[in-house]
Amino acid sequence: YSLMLTTSGGGYSKYRDLAINRWREDVTKDNWGSFLFLKDVTSGKIWSATYQPTCVDAENYNVTFLEDRARFQRVDDKINCEMEVLLSPEHPAEIRHVSLTNMDTKERELEITSYFEVVLNSAAADSAHPAFSNLFVQTEYVPGLNTLLATRRARSAKESPVWGAHLVNRDKYATGEIQYETNRAEFIGRGRDIRKPVAIFDRTNLTNTVGAVLDPMMSLRTRVLLPAGATAKLTFTTLAGTSREDVLQQAEKFLDVNTYRRINDLAWTQAQVKLHYLNIEPDEAHLFQRLATRLLYLDSSLRPSSEIIRRNHKNVTGLWGFGISGDLPIILIRIDDFEDRGIVRQLIKAHDYLFTKGLAFDLVILNDQPASYAQELQSALESLVHSGTMVSQNQGVKRGKIFVLRADTMAPEDRNLLFATCRAALSSRQGSLSEQVKRMRFHLDKFSFSADKSPAHHNPLGPDMKLPKLVHFNGTGGFTEDGHEYVIALRPGVNTPAPWVNVIANSEFGFTVSESGSGYTYSQNSRENQITPWRNDPISDPPGEVLYILDKDSGSLWSPTALPIRVEGATYIARHGAGYSTFEHESHGIFSELTHFVPWDKSVKVSVLKIENRSKQVRKLAVSSYTEWVLGFSRAQMAPTMVTELDETTNALFASNPRSDEYGSKISFVAFRDGMDSYTCDRTEFIGRNGTLE
Known part of the structure; x- marks a missing residue:
C-alpha cells in the first residue's frame, strides 16, 4: 500500500498496482485525492482539513512532511484542526487521524465528512475510460462496524478479486448516527464540482445510498459536540484486501483505539529501519522526496530548455531500441567525468528508495565521455548499477529499470527524443544532486489581474429569455x-x-x-x-x-x-x-x-x-x-x-x-x-x- 500527498492535500492511494482513489496529474488545480470537509453546524461556515478541495484560506496553515507521516494543521474561526496521515506497517491501510480543538469560549458543533472517488482498478484503465471503469464497482454499508465496503466485479476469470473499506472511529464527543454516501451524483450534484458539492453546501443529510451506483465514491459523515477547550479525536481509515472477509477483519481491528496507538509507534520505527537498511540519511530521504515531485508533477525547473524540446521530432517508439518503454517517467543524468560518480550512486539509491514508496521510474545514465579504447567510465557506471540495487521486486508493483547509455553511439535525434521525454534532466557538471533539485526558475509576471465576478455596476440578470413554441x-x-x-x-x-x-x-x-x-x-x-x-x-x-x-x-x-x-x-x-x-x-x-x-x-x-x-x-x-x-x-x-x-x-x-x-x-x-x-x-x-x- 502506498500513498502520495501534496501540501494542498491532493494525492493518491494505491494497493499493489491498483488505484484506490481517482487521481490525475494536475500541477495547477491539484484537486484530486481523499478529502475531509468541516462544517460549523450553527454558522454554516465550511472549510476542509487541507487547503483542497474548498480552497478556503485559513488563519494559520502549516504542513509538515516526515518520513513516516504527513501532518496538516490549520486554524479557522477558533477551531484548531490537526490531521496526521500515515500508513500501517502491518496492514494495507492508511489512517487519517483528526484532532479538533475548540479554542472558543462557547460550545461548538462540527460536522466532518470524508470524500474520495473509489476506483479499485489500474490508474491507466481508469484514465482511459472512467465511466466504463465505474460500472463494475459495487458498494455496501456494514452498520455494526461503521464501515463502507466496495468491490470490483471481475470481468473475467483471470482477474483477482479486490475489496476496499472505509471506516471512522469516533470518541466520546461524537453525536448522532453516522451517515454515508457512495453515489457521486448525489454528493457532488449535477453541474457542480468538488469545491462546492451539493451534499456539503445545500443538504442536511447524506442519502445513505449503496449498491451498483453508476459513479461510485465513498463518504462518511459524523458530528462532534465540543465544549470550550475540548479536543475531539476521529480516525478515518481506508484499507484494501482480497476478500470481503479480509477487509471486515481488518476493519474490526481498526475500530479498537489501541490499534492506532500501536501503528503510530510502529510507523516511526519501520521508517527508521528502512532508512538504515538503504543507508540513507533523513536529509537525503527528504531530497529524494523532492525529486519525486518532478516525477509526479511536470515541472520546468529540472527539464531541458524549450528550444531543446522543440528540436525533437521523433515519437516515443524511438526509445524502444534502447529498451526504454516510455511508460514510466524518466530521470536522465549526464556524466562525463569518472570523479563525478557520486551523483549517479545517489540516484541509484533514490531509485531504490522511491520504489519502496511505490513510485517506479526509469533512470537513464548517459555517458557523455568521448569514445576511447579503455571505456573506464562506462565500466564503472555499469558496475555501480549491478552492485547498487538493494531492493527486490514488490508484489504486484512494476519496478523501473536503470539504463547506462553511451552518448557517442546515439544519433542526435535520439538524444533529442530522450531529453524531450524525460521528467528531469540532471548533469554531473551542474553541481550536486541537492543543488540541482533545489534550483528553481523564478519568473515575475508582467502584470496581474484578478477579475471580480460579482457585478458592481450592471444588474447581472437579464430579462427572462423567451422560448419558441x-x-x-x-x-x-x-x-x-x-x-x-x-x-x-x-x-x-x-x-x-x-x-x-x-x-x-x-x-x-x-x-x-x-x-x-x-x-x-x-x-x-x-x-x-x-x-x-x-x-x-x-x-x-x-x-x-x-x-x-x-x-x-x-x-x-x-x-x-x-x-x-x-x-x-x-x-x-x-x-x-x-x-x-x-x-x-x-x-x-x-x-x-x-x-x-x-x-x-x-x-x-x-x-x-x-x-x-x-x-x-x-x-x-x-x-x-x-x-x-x-x-x-x-x-x-x-x-x-x-x-x-x-x-x-x-x-x-x-x-x-x-x-x-x-x-x-x-x-x-x-x-x-x-x-x-x-x-x-x-x-x-x-x-x-x-x-x-x-
Missing part, C-alpha cells in the same frame, strides 16, 4: 416546430439530468458540445487524437475550451455558456442543430450569441460570438479564450513533449506533439480572426495554482 417539451427542452433544432433552457437552478450533447463532425474532424457549453475537439480518432480533453464526467461536465467576457470597467467576468461561470439567477438557452450548436445568454446588460460549427471540408472548429450592448452605457469588454491542449489520448502522458509557439504570420498559437506514432506530425492552432492583444501558453499562469476556470 416547442414540440415534446419536457420542462427543460424540446424540438422546434420544424424539427430542425432541439432547444434547451437552463433556467435558474435547472440542470439536465446528464449532459445533452451534440456531436458535430465531418469525415476528418469534429467536436462534441453539451447544453452547458462543455465538450472537446478531436481529429481523425476521437479517443487517440483528442485535441482538447474529454473527461468523461457526466456529473460535473468540466470544459476544456472556454470563452470569457470581461467588463473592463466593473471587473465583472462571465461566460456566454452556463459553464464554467454560471450567473446566478440568469437563463441560458442552447440550440442543438444538425452541424451546429448555438448558445444565447443575457446578463450584465450584454446579450451574447455563440455558435460552434465545423465546415464540411475543413479540419477546423469555428466559433462565432456575437455581442450586443443592451445597457444604456458605453461598455468596454474583453473576450478571452481558453484552450487546454491534449494532442493525444492522455493529457498527462502527452504534456512532457508538447510544444507551443506563436506564429508571427497568422498571429495564431500553434501546438504540436511528436509523441504519438500515428498523429505526431499534426499541428493544431487556435486564433481570433482579427488577431489578439496578449496570450499565454502556460495553464498555471492563466488559472493560478489551486485555481479553477470559474
